[in-house]
Amino acid sequence: MTEPPVIAITGTSRGIGLGMARHFVGLEYRVAGCSRGPTIFTAAHYLHSEVDVTDEKQVRGWIRTIKNHYDHIDIFVCNSAIVPAASLLTATSFDIADSTFRTNVMGAYLTCREAAKVMMLQRSGRIITLSSMAVGLHELGTSVYAASKSAVVEMTKILAKELAPLGITCNVIAPSVFKTSAVENLGEAVVKHALESLTIKREVTIEEICNVVNFFAAPESSSITGQVLYMGLVN
Amino acid sequence: MISEEDALQLIVDSIASLQRAGLIEANLMITCDTVLLGSGSRLDSIAFVTFVTDLEERLNRMTGQELYLVLTDIHEFNAETAYLSATMLARFIAHLTQSRTASS
Numbered sequence: 288m289t290e291p292p293v294i295a296i297t298g299t300s301r302g303i304g305l306g307m308a309r310h311f312v313g314l315e316y317r318v319a320g321c322s323r324g325p326t327i328f329t330a331a332h333y334l335h336s337e338v339d340v341t342d343e344k345q346v347r348g349w350i351r352t353i354k355n356h357y358d359h360i361d362i363f364v365c366n367s368a369i370v371p372a373a374s375l376l377t378a379t380s381f382d383i384a385d386s387t388f389r390t391n392v393m394g395a396y397l398t399c400r401e402a403a404k405v406m407m408l409q410r411s412g413r414i415i416t417l418s419s420m421a422v423g424l425h426e427l428g429t430s431v432y433a434a435s436k437s438a439v440v441e442m443t444k445i446l447a448k449e450l451a452p453l454g455i456t457c458n459v460i461a462p463s464v465f466k467t468s469a470v471e472n473l474g475e476a477v478v479k480h481a482l483e484s485l486t487i488k489r490e491v492t493i494e495e496i497c498n499v500v501n502f503f504a505a506p507e508s509s510s511i512t513g514q515v516l517y518m519g520l521v522n
Numbered sequence: 523m524i525s526e527e528d529a530l531q532l533i534v535d536s537i538a539s540l541q542r543a544g545l546i547e548a549n550l551m552i553t554c555d556t557v558l559l560g561s562g563s564r565l566d567s568i569a570f571v572t573f574v575t576d577l578e579e580r581l582n583r584m585t586g587q588e589l590y591l592v593l594t595d596i597h598e599f600n601a602e603t604a605y606l607s608a609t610m611l612a613r614f615i616a617h618l619t620q621s622r623t624a625s626s
Contacts, residue, residue, distance in 0.1 A: 347588075347590060348588060351582070351588070354579075404571065404575040405575075407568070407571060407572050407575060408545065408572060408575055408576060408579075410545065449568075452568070453568065
């Protein structure tokens with residue numbers, strides 16, 4: 288019997304990451320998750336680690352823990368991110384911009400780098416990063432966040448080219464509004480305006496997001512790489 | 523702690539195993555002077571990263587320690603040369619495990 292896939296997801300203590308962890312545990316995948324703090328979620332095939340994704344040593348240790356525990360990684364989902372409160376660029380503090388870029392860009396770089404190294408030895412794997420509708424909407428007050436998520440898109444596309452000869456695909460999901468405490472940080476007005484700007488003017492569900500992960504992860508998607516799938520938005 | 527000779531053997535084993543698995547295509551016979559990185563290396567960048575990742579795993583299995591082969595550290599250790607030979611890498615590994623043993 289084929290063993291269930293191993294999926295590693297960052298940022299699983301809440302929001303989309305927690306929803307994904309629950310979803311894939313439900314599908315009997317072997318799931319490894321991480322977050323800065325502890326999680327409320329426990330399951331037989333769920334391995335949680337407390338990891339700061341901006342800390343190189345911790346990230347390397349986490350990926351090694353997964354490798355030691357499960358022997359390989361089939362799917363890696365880079366989900367953890369900071370969503371700062373909406374603020375005009377001219378009013379955004381250096382600290383906010385710095386922490387947003389550290390988590391959203393450097394965190395993605397570190398986690399994708401280490402997961403990719405495991406997949407390079409396997410000569411297979413799926414890397415899926417999360418961007419945002421913010422990249423396509425250009426809403427006022429989202430310059431720092433949208434720029435960080437735009438960087439994730441560019442990084443993923445180039446990584447896709449680098450890893451394509453090794454049988455590893457890299458793709459991006461850009462969900463529309465999925466109400467989490469992080470997104471609520473943007474402020475009600477920004478979220479309302481974002482919803483109005485969307486082509487499909489409603490929030491997406493975790494099942495819809497996981498459906499896209501499943502699509503990118505499917506064996507039949509082995510020729511799909513470097514793509515950005517916007518949800519709810521024509522871009 | 524790993525000696526320079528053991529580290530060199532680890533490098534030889536890693537390359538041979540990756541070649542057998544088809545993960546490194548270059549037909550490479552490792553000697554002390556074989557250039558692994560830089561001018562004259564027959565490993566491309568993907569092959570080199572694959573090799574270093576495999577070597578790290580072997581090193582960790584052998585020592586039971588969390589050891590990482592960081593390129594900038596290796597470069598600083600061999601700052602006077604523009605390439606990395608098997609001996610130079612073996613010397614770095616021996617140094618790394620030695621300093622880790624001393625600090626623990």
